[in-house]
Amino acid sequence: MNKAGEIRVISLGLIRDGERIFMSEGYDPVKHETFYRALGGGVEFGETSHDALQREFQEEIQAELTDIKYLGCLENLFTFNGRQGHEIIQLYKCDFVDSKFYQLESLVFSESQTHKHKALWMDISSLKSGKFKLVPEAFFEYL
Numbered sequence: 001m002n003k004a005g006e007i008r009v010i011s012l013g014l015i016r017d018g019e020r021i022f023m024s025e026g027y028d029p030v031k032h033e034t035f036y037r038a039l040g041g042g043v044e045f046g047e048t049s050h051d052a053l054q055r056e057f058q059e060e061i062q063a064e065l066t067d068i069k070y071l072g073c074l075e076n077l078f079t080f081n082g083r084q085g086h087e088i089i090q091l092y093k094c095d096f097v098d099s100k101f102y103q104l105e106s107l108v109f110s111e112s113q114t115h116k117h118k119a120l121w122m123d124i125s126s127l128k129s130g131k132f133k134l135v136p137e138a139f140f141e142y143l
Helices: 049-061 124-128 137-142
Strands: 008-014 020-028 033-037 039-042 065-080 083-096 106-110 116-123
Touching: 008 049, 008 065, 020 039, 020 124, 039 049, 049 065, 049 083, 049 106, 049 116, 065 137, 083 137, 116 124
Parallel strands: 008 083
Antiparallel strands: 008 039, 020 033, 020 116, 065 083, 106 116
16 A cells, blocks of 8 residues: 555556456455455556556466556545555456466465465456445446
């Protein structure tokens, strides 16, 4: 998460396979709440959001992307781990180059040596029904 009082620019990729979508699982220890959002990460200074998306997928799960199409920009104000956050999200629709990713149920990846994360395929209906929490909720407009 960004420093207090800063706005973070991130690039996220929505990958859909029929009626399921590839999500990253997160957990807020203060709220005791599990949530799901598209995979991706921060845009570095001097880097386009398109390039950041490709870099993040390569770094996190060693995946190449294809058919990358810009969907739009979202602003996300939220609270995580007791701290207020503010993100500008550059959202893209994309696909995996390697079909093996469509065969996986889930995978574990590391953003750092101490933080392990899980990425998984989820039924869109389970997100729309509210059974699982999708963040930000504005993602529903793109499903």
